[in-house]
Amino acid sequence: MTSAPASALDAPDTPHPVYPRLFSPWKLRGHTVKNRIVFPPTCATWVDNIASGTFTDMATAYYEERAKHDVGLIVIGATHVHPDSVGAPVMTAQLFNDNNIEPLRRIADAVHRHGTKIGIQLVHVGMRSQPTPRLDPLWDEDATWATVSPSQVPLGEFPGSMTPKELSEEEILELIASFAAAAGRAVRGGLDGVELHASHGYLAWQFLSPLYNKRTDRWGGSHENRLRFVVECLRAMREAIGPDAFLGYRINSTSFWPGDLELADVQRIVADIEARTDIDYVNLSAGVHHAFIHTPMHYEAGWEREYARAVKEVSGKPVFLVGRVTTPEQAEELLESGDGDVICLGRQMFADPEWGTKARETRSEDIRRCVAANYCWRSASSGRRVQCVYNPTMGREGKWGAGTLLQIEHKKRVLIIGGGPAGLECARVAAARGHDVTVLEAEQRTGGHARLHALLPRRSEYGRIGTWLTEQAAKNGAKMITGSPVDADNLDAVIDAYRPDHVVVATGSRPTSDGFQGWTGEPMPGVATAHVLTWEDAVAGTGEAHGRVVVLDDLGDVTGPLTAVALADRPGVERVSLVTRWPMIGMDTLADVAFEWIMPQVYEKDIDIVVDHFVDTFDGTAIRLRNLHRPDAAPRRTIEADTVVMAVSRLSVNGLLPLLRERAVSAEAIGCAVAPRGTYEAVYEGHRAGRKI
Template sequence: MSEMLFTPRRIGSVTVPNRTVFLAHETGFAEDGLPTERDAAYYEARARGGVGLIIGPSSMLVHPSASNPMYASGYDPDVVPRLKMISAACHKHGTKVFAQLQHTGGEDSGEHAMRETWAPSAVPSEYGYEMPKRMEQADIEEVILGFAKTAEHVQEGGLDGIELKAGHDGILRQFISPKYNTRSDRYGGSIDNRVRLVNEVVEAIRDRVGEDFPVGIRLTLDEMEDGGYDYDYAVEVIRRLHPSLDFLDSDIATISKLHITDAPMHAPLGYTAEYYGAARELLDVPVIAAGRINDLTKANDVLEAGDADFVGMCRQLICDADTVRKVRRGEDEEVTHCIACNQNCLGGIHTNGHVGCIQTPRSGRETAIPHIEDLDSAPDPREVLVVGGGPAGLSFAVTAADFGHDVTIREKESELGGQSNIATQVDSRREFGDAVRNLRNQLDNRDVTVETDTEVEAGDLAGESWDDIVIAIGATERAPDLAGPDVHRSWDVLRGEAVGDRVIVFDNNKHAAGVGVAEYLLDKQDCEVTFVTTSYHPGDQLEGTNVPPFLETLYENDVDIETHTTIIGFEDGAAQLLNVYSEEMTTRPADSLVVAERRRARNGLAEAIRERGVDGAVHRIGDCVAPRLIDKAIYDGEMLARELSA
């Protein structure tokens, strides 16, 4: 790889030490509308990891009419000392820090502040249900003043620049959009008028911070909504933007299409290249690329091709804060690559209340989990046997080896990976295997003994001496309540078990298993599929951005979807369906019934080992404790290794 990625580049008056950018996003760490020490630790971890520019805190709100407890209230003067804390933490590592300024407009809820939302017109967002208030001239002037005050606070807080959000959510894009801006006054009607608010905001900010303080914009280049603007319209917007703007950060779609903006693994890496590449040809100021870039070699290719001046990475640097530093040190195999599962980054905001990553327990918990490089080796290195080479066992082994323990893994299958090897049989979930591949790459760099094709039973350990035995043998899919030769478990089908031409998939799992096996049957076996679920839609426990691509697959293949429905019988080539609300019964012909079930912990081995009195403390981690998502398995493994090393 050439060194272009690691060369400095100016944005306005500021020299950024390299071309990598940690893009703005919610963290969930704000308290009472102010950034916290958790924010500072989170951003410092990425600065320490070598990123050139951090755009954060993200979505600093500029006015109380955009109140949201997830975001910092940038208009509040009390934000200044908190920003000083963040800028000082990042600057000591040489990283520059910009703040993103936003008003959420009609794409938020007024429930946080118990007031109306504001928007250019009384046009509801496809994302929400509230009808916003059409802003009056006084409201517009208040928002412009709010942007200016917030910019002044950012400068006083020691940050290096500002990004205005006219991206997938926010009032600035709403004013630009002919769909959301139906005004006929000086702020609507023509493109010039729709861009007016952005340019007046820039002028107001310049009056406060001067010409030498970088100000740029994150702009949606295609709304991808019915009635929304396309790239050709965005070109006309770009031509009308204020000439003092110092950079453009690329974005696509709107928050109602978050599965496009923050696309899951269904989308290919670098899927937005045509947009930022085209924008780069229009501008004399730097352009920041964005869109599933999780590898620095590919990031460098973007720069070499002239498609952008900086490469923005959000989820990759959530996943591995040290990505840049590892590559600069020649430790490419140590990088944990983002797999775009969206479970703990976007999903974590809603389930855990803060950002995180399924592969990296420390991500989002920087104040609670120290960086491993800051810890000493274990004072009492131990000999540890790990039974099971899935995500939990691998996570434990890698971390324990880092602390100096002597680790042996025994895995009954011929390859490591556990349940992940089943999930990756579905093409759109194939990248899920990279979570295991990342751990295997790291395992190869450590002195860990790996024995595959080795099943362990309690009696096999007689005569062996271990300080600790870690059981990480996962879970199995429960047997369906229905039985018969034409009733199959989803895992068995993904392992190659044959089914008939007409298949009913009954989803009693509600996460990825049901929709995954349905996709597999459509793609790999060309089956005619009916999908049955008691839920409101297929995969209703999946993270929000992961649902639409699966639904698109089902509808594009003319799958008959029966919601609110259970199956009470299957025999003689027909299923008996029962609507759980109306209690109406129907019959549906099919050759096979495939049931995606919940899982059952494989906990017998640990109990058997303890009963035999085998030497060594016995620990269980991951799904053999209780079947959960992969993040809990990886967390269990790393945290046990840290506990044994204290």
């Protein structure tokens, strides 16, 4: 049975003067959703642990924070419907027993207080995980130690992926019943509806896809048979939740994977699902590989619009549109064009849960825009709670949410030395609390390492971190003084001039140019005979790279390979080689799915790649390398280099801290001045310091 179309769009009594479509209400089943801002299903890591999967008070504060800032609809992220779905690496919630009914009720009550509707996405991951947690001796000894799928097709995305167990008829029916039972529990927990996760390569998609589904029974083979599992799940879920709760599903518009479903296939699936089930919306995504699910920063806003429009052509239900939307201007244009009926803000709501309020108040410039650094996926995929690279309040809403920056009773003169992410966030927060804040930055521009990373190919968006922090700190009253280095020679004059009550040393770290690294704990032999630049000098143009260039990549992050890409087009550069002692370049970029976007650039520029090798010695323009796995073998490899670019290690710049303490000045160090780390740690420590001053 199919209900009447739920896509009738109500016009508001008083349209918003700037974003009338974005802030117009719409019908979802029997519910009126107040606007078209949707916080879509994202990693629901706000649980006690991976085994229990029970929502904590952290979850309540997290979802309420977004509801109180004008989100119309929240869909809690992928929640397991069966114990066999639990696996590594992502820690997330479950609804295969009653443990989460009361926690969900607390979440629902908190969200409903702000007029926001809320549902939950239900999932079985199938083979798309590792059953590692279930192998633990403390786990249920009768747990299944294999992943499951329609057929025994290994997961092609990761090396060493286990081949799944093929589901039996009885097990398939059990899983359908599990989806229904979980849906019933969600509604008993006070939620307004549920969503089936049929995208991103998880179990429901595995049944739909001819790549994963090789069955010859009624659950596979033909289009009709491959569709059966999803249809039966949706029918069972509808029966479990009754006629009033909403029911939707998420599906990829396309797979971006050879041999998998493409747009035309999905259009047919969407039309058939709509004809066979009583659903209320289609939540559209794209890609089974995480490189597309978490698209990189060089993708334009609304990049999935054409896919969504194609699905709208075959659907009479509201179609949810996602795809790097960060501003209300972008959202309004997408809605006005008819490409989608509502706008999903996933990573953007990680970055700024106040997005809706700022949009309604036409303060677009104050929005902390997502830069698609994908630290969120890096944190979640390593088994931690999902975090944002420059919103340290995420997951800490109960303590650090909006309205918790209390004004100080006694204003202090705060001097922050260093205008990188740590210093800027400290300035932003301390100034917001009422302190008299001055930031001294040695360079002509603030931003620190975020500004430098933005110089790398296709990484310009990263610079927005420093730009936003600078603008917001200044708006809060902090004074920014650039071109003002502070060192041992002028420290006394600086103290006399600013008379600070407290000094924050946020001077960051510096890249080493002598090849110092952790393999030998020493500089590289003979380095003084070579023409050497740091990667920062190379991309900023403060050092000349010419001739045959060798980039030494010991960090394993984006800097080595993207510096090589940048130099490949530099006038005067003849050839670029990339050398690392690791088994692959950019090894650390796998976790934030940057690797898949870096490597095409590396190959496009025809950069020579040498892995498993370390510098034995420099001799002028010759670099002698040794294979780390055959260190005594001869002959050793020699590579010619007119320019050597080091991306090997960083050391803290923190010499001012002991000098300040010698002078009995209240002082502390934050960020990379404490130890070289990333943007996330720097901004967190800046925020924490700003709250404590």
